[in-house]
Amino acid sequence: MAEAKNDGKTTEHNPLLGLDIPRLEHEMEVYHQWMDERADDAYQIAESVRSLGYDYRDHVEIPRAADLAGRTEKLLVEHLQGYEVAEDIRVMLDEHDRETTSIMMAQSVARGFREQGYDLQTAIDVGLRVGLAILTEAVLVAPLEGISEVRLLNNVDGSQFVSVHFAGPIRAAGGTAQALAVLIADMIRRELNVGHYQPTDPEVERVKEEFGLYRGNLQYRPSPNEIDEIVRACPVMINGESTERIECAGYGRVRNIDEARIRGGVLLVIGEGMCLKAPKIQKHTERLKVPGWDFISKFASRGKEKQTEEGEVFKSRKVPPITKFMKDIIAGRPVFGGPLQAGGFRLRYGRARPSGLAAASTNPASMLALDDFITIGTQMKIERPGKACAITPSDETDGPWVVLDDGRFARFDDAPSFARVRGKVKQIWDNGELVIGYGEFMENNKNLVPAGYCTDWWASDLIEGLTHSDDVETFVSILGGNRSDWPEGCPGIHPSEAEDGDAQYHVRRRWHQKLRNTTVDWEAAKTISRRFATSLPPPHNPWFLDLPLEWLPPVLTMFAEAVIEPIGVVSHSVQPLADDVQTFPMPHVQQLRIAGGVRGWDANKLEELQPETTPELDQVSPPGLPLRPEPSVFHSSVPEGWALIQHGMAKATAMILGLPHHHDGDDLVITAGWPAALEGFGFGIEGDQPLRLKDGHKVAYDRLNQLKEAKVILDEERERLSQLEKERATIRIASETGARQRGLGIAETDKVGREAAASIPDEGPKDKQAYLSAQRLEDDHAVDGILPLVRMLSEFRWEHSAPVRVGCRMGRPEKAAPRVMNPRTNALFPIELNGGNQRLLSHAIDKSSIRIQLGRRVCSKCGKESPFLRCHHRSKDDFGEGRAGEACEGSTKMTSAKANSRRRGEVQTVRIDTMVEDARIRLGIDRLPNQVKCMKKLSSRDQTPEAIEKGILRAKHDLPVFRDGTVRYDMSDVPVTHFRPREIEVPWKKLHNLGYTHDYLGEPLQDDEQVLEIFPQDFIVAKNAGDFFVRTARYIDELLVRYYKTEPYYNVTKPDDLVGHLICALAPHTSGGVLSRIIGWADCSGGYAHPLFHAAKRRNCDGDEDAIMLLMDGLLNFSREILPANRGGQMDAPLVLTTRLNPTEVDKEALNVDSGWFYERDFYETTLNQPHPKTIAHRMDFVERRLGSIAAVRGYGYTHDCHSIDEGPALSAYKTLETMIDKMNGQLALGHRLRGVDVRTVASSVVRSHFLPDLRGNLNAYGRQKVRCLKCAHSYRRMPLSGKCIQPEKAKGRGLSSVGVAKSEGDLCGGNLALTVSEGAVRKYIKVTRFVMDHYGVDTYTRQNVEWLADSVDSLFNNDRAKQLSLSDFL
Secondary structure, X not given: OHHHHHHHHHOOOOOOOOXXXXXXXXXXXXXXXXXXXXXXXXXXXXXXXXXXXXXXXXXXXOOEEOOHHHHHXXXXXXXXXXXXXXXXXXXXXXXOOHHHHHHHHHHHHHHHHHHOOOOHHHHHHHHHHHXXXXXXXXXXXXXXXXXXXXXXXXXXXXXXXXXXXXXXXHHHHOHHHHHHHHHHHHHHHHHOOOOOOOOOHHHXXXXXXXXXXXXXXXXXXXXXXXXXXXXXXXXOEEEEOOOOOOEOXXXXXXXXXXXXXXOHHHHHHHHHHHHOOHHHHHHHHHHOOOOOOXXXXXXHOOOOOOOOOOOOOOOOOOOOOOOHHHOOOXXXXXXXEOOOOOOOEEEEEOOEOOOEOOEEEEOHHHHHHOOOOOOOOOEEEEOOOOOEEEEEEOOOOOOOEEEEOOOOEEEOOOHHHHHHHHHHEEEEEEOOEEEEOHHHHHHOOOOOOOOOOOHHHHHHHHHOOOOOHHHHHHHHHHHOOOHHHOOOOOOOOXXXXXXXXXHHHHHHHHHHHHHHOOOXXXXXXXXXXXXXXXXXXXXXXXXXXXXXXXXHHHHHHHHHOOEEEEOOOOOOOOOOOOXXXXXXXXXXXXXXXEOOOOOOOOHHHHHOOOOOOOXXXXXXXXXXXXXXXXXXXXXOOOOOHHHHHHHHHXXXXXXXXXOOEEEEOOEEEEOOOHHHHHHHOOEEOOOOOOEEOOOHHHHHHHHHHHHHHHHHHHHHHHHXXXXXXHHHHHHHHXXXXXXXXXXXXXXXXXXXXXXXXXXXXXXXXXXXXXXXXXXXXXXXXXXXXXHHHHHHHOXXXXXXXXXXXXXXXXXXXXXXXXXXXXXXXXXXXXXXXXXXXXXXXXXXXXXXXXXXXEOOEEEOOOOOXXXXXXXXXXXXXXXXXEEEEEEOOOEEEEOOOOOOOOOOOEEEEEEHHHHHHHHHHHHOXXXXXXXXXXXXXXXXXXXXXXXXXXXXXXXXOOOOOOOOOOOOEEEXXXXXXXXXXXXXXXXXXXXXXXXXXXXXXXXXXXXXXXOEEOOOOEEEEEHHHHHHHHHHHHHHHHHHHHHOOOOOOOOOOOHHHHOOOEXXXXXXXXXXXXXXXXXXXXXXXXXXXXXXXXXXXXXXXXXXXXXXEEXXXXXHHOOHHHOEOOOOOOOOOOOEEEOOOOHHHOOHHHHHOEOOOOOOHHHHHHHOOOOOHHHHHHHOOEHHHHOOOHHHOOOOOOOEOXXXXXXXXXOOHHHHOOOHHHHHHXXXXXXXXXXXXXXXXXXXXXXXXXXXXXXXXXXXXXXOOOEEEOOOOOEEOOOOOOOEOOOEOEOOOOHHHHHOOEOOOOOEOOOEEEEOOOHHXXXXXXXXXXXXXXXXXXXXXXXXXXXXXXXXXXXXHXXXXXXXOOHHHHO
């Protein structure tokens, strides 16, 4: 029976357990109806307004689409030319996955176009774009601009082949879509009977040359052999337009390739697509049995070769460190922990309420401890599982452990308490916990790493033992509470064994939530461990892994001489903390006193910089007891030697184990956790002194001797291998030299060298079994530390409390600010340079008429030329005079002769003064705003400006405009699945009217503290955007009333009035907006929304920011006609609006978001073996396993709560510190206080990556600089012989001078000339760099590099013959 029950607990988990499916479905149905009705209303109003003819088109240009099929059809509306594909896509998606659908639809569309009489090239082009749109969820610009064109070219033998020309925007599609686009093109080619590509040698060599010259970022750079194989075997030509300035010299002019410049799209598709995504291509080519793609299998199997070694093979259990995040450290952005470095963030599995989709959570107190450098929405570059994450709060996690100036060592779990002692913090010993979900490891294809035994694991452990009511009663009696204080039921019964599985699931959920937030005392923890076979939970689980084995003998001696006394006993003097400051863990009923443990401890010693090499202990005098660790076994210096030198044996041991303490005179007083430490070291604590129950010294020395013996074997074998490598290197070099002398190529030379090296056999170790045992012993020691010894000395079960730390550094700061073009613009109206440097409309008006480039248009009413959408010429009165404020306003049509040009505008003269005056009168405003900022020129195809009235009204409300005519606000993407009305500053009654009728438990909404599950398309806006959107709403209302002469729409006066209004959210690299609704405000710089909502924008939450705009603003003001005509111009534009969120049609990353309420015990146990996440996917609860039901979007759970989703610093210190010097000083000062950071490495990296390149660049700029006239600003490469400016003097005033015509008299400017690069610009960072080197230290190479450059600067500017001396030089 027990075995059957255990099997039931590890079988497949049902993710729908405990969900009220009917209620969730009804709520979503009502929600969708609400959204559809409001969207219909907005569209009806916008359509009626646009039909008046005041805009580029007489209809709304943001089409709605409810699904992927609709988006595809509307995104490619200009390519499809009325050909309907939506219904066919829907049918195929019901039967196939998205990739298969894309291939089949591409073939179908190409075949359909061909049948309708279109030429072969057009059919292939449209089919390929449709397939690519389906692959990219039809929200990216890649189907429009990632493929510039498709051509049919000829092979040498005259046969036709398909050439797909990729452009830069194909990068946004991702590697999978890039590679599958090539496969789709091949499938279409086969469908339409087009020949395959037969490359010539120059075409192959051209691609190799481009990879060699390309300086951009590529995730993978294939070798020349790999390039050769791909280009020759690929059935279609991967071609592209030139994107880089660098030209190919060897193979610049090659048939079928237009230009000599590098084609970036080709390199992206081959490197990041064909090579990296080969397994995905192989899956489809094998399933569809596509011939000609056998070559891809080589790349698909790369790195998967099986080892053929015989016998037992050593496999390390170590968690491999990942150092990639430490590259490119940026000045002013601190490192918070090195790879796997003790003191960094401790990994805790879970998904906090405001987390998921690449976001991670930490305690707000940790944000403060890191000097406010991280806050909500700040990006952190992390070691694992992904590259980066956005930070969110969770106060159900451990905060930082710090050392105060009085020596107190404690953990702070609440931000207010830490804020009160912030000025006393001398060292940050541990950053706290970082909560990361299982799904993040799944998404990033990273193996799980061992979990620490936290209260989550303890709760999962314990509920399995509470299978009967007797077990529950026993447990409650151990804690000394009442049964009514605990949830009902027996949580140990698995839902599959209960009569009502849903009800039993909630029993387990409630018990787990209660247990993980319960802290038990030492006696209860022991009893529970014995009774229910759990490990000892925090705070009774010291960080044994961090304590070096070499420290154990003196630590045992120290603890044996300690004194046990009642809590609160003071022998000398103790400075208590303020009453409102709370520290953790809570004190035990007794305390452990180590007499003289901190004698001579000085807080000022913590200011000293750790030397590059730790001094020998006999050369220093550490504070406290005269105890020293044993000599190190595997390291050249004693592990944790610097902590010993700074704090002494007693205090350093307490800190390493995570035992809170304070100083009482020269004594160290440990207040909590010490009973567990003594138990683990084989002591009893029943008397006034620890009682040694087992001989820990013998156990420690036995282990040390075993390790020393293993080290002898390992050193011997490593020396043999080193000698073997030297011999092989010698013969390899000799063989390669001979091969080169014989004229062999690079590949042949490498082959000869490898064969020669392999000719020297490796005989292996003398005793293979002894060597294998030594390897395992060394590895076990690195993984487990002293924990095996603790398990020998104690009767209890012990698990690692902190086996893995996550290294990280600050990435981008959070953002919440209006989207502003550079320079800031109010009106999409060109005035060239007539508006001065700020491009002010008022300056242009002063000139009456201006010459600007606009499209030629003719009025359909009066027949006159007018470059505007509505004729601007004034209507005439009876006397033939123009009426001010009464324009013709006839609609105009484009008549440019440049029909095929990218831009069709021509330079024209425009009476700007009368036009603007008429606009002011029509708007009914008394005067123009002080500053109406316009553009220099338009980059759209027709170059037709928007109505100047819109720009005037935007300026009146101080609103910037984006290039597509909309007003936007950018916010960092932050996920949330649950919220409280109190957190978003909206009364629960208002939320009730928005459809939030029940909380997440199904209880009726009646309180501001109830937890609600957010609807998938609702949005919580950053609070500082409130006033901005109020101004935007007023602008829209005024636009409707004054310009369109209709009724206002918003009628808002304060931010709260915007709650319930619709918005459009858009990511910069996409072309599809997502419909959303404002439901509240969060006092942070992030925009909170459902993970699926962010994924629908083709985003995750790793620190990116996206824009939102009021829906009516987009409907009224957006137009394709005003988008730039250059490549990428359609990116970041709402070409289509998704109105219904479908989890099967969003970015697949969202499908790995955790959706369970807790992890089962077997999950934590499985992580100890570091498996791939897929091996336990059937036992986990994440979104992908919920697809096909309402549970994919509703009914999510979370493992960790927080008091408020906007709890944390208001802004990152990176944004509040003014100068870069201040930021860098803050970065290095913080790094000096962090235990997990080597500040010397950080300082060296900052100097190398910032100061040295700047110094070199300024030196080069000084040597190549121009001279500039101080009068007319003209610059010269060489100084004129006259020593004065020799430019003709410009005429003053109006007339021809306004277009730059000079005087004819021949007068010269004669202005004084000055250098453009000064000595100060070159020297500006030398002093700072030397300060960094002197205070924080850098490596020797970097120091010498800086000194050499500084000497070069001195040599350049100082006069070697004349040296200025001061009086002090003679004293």
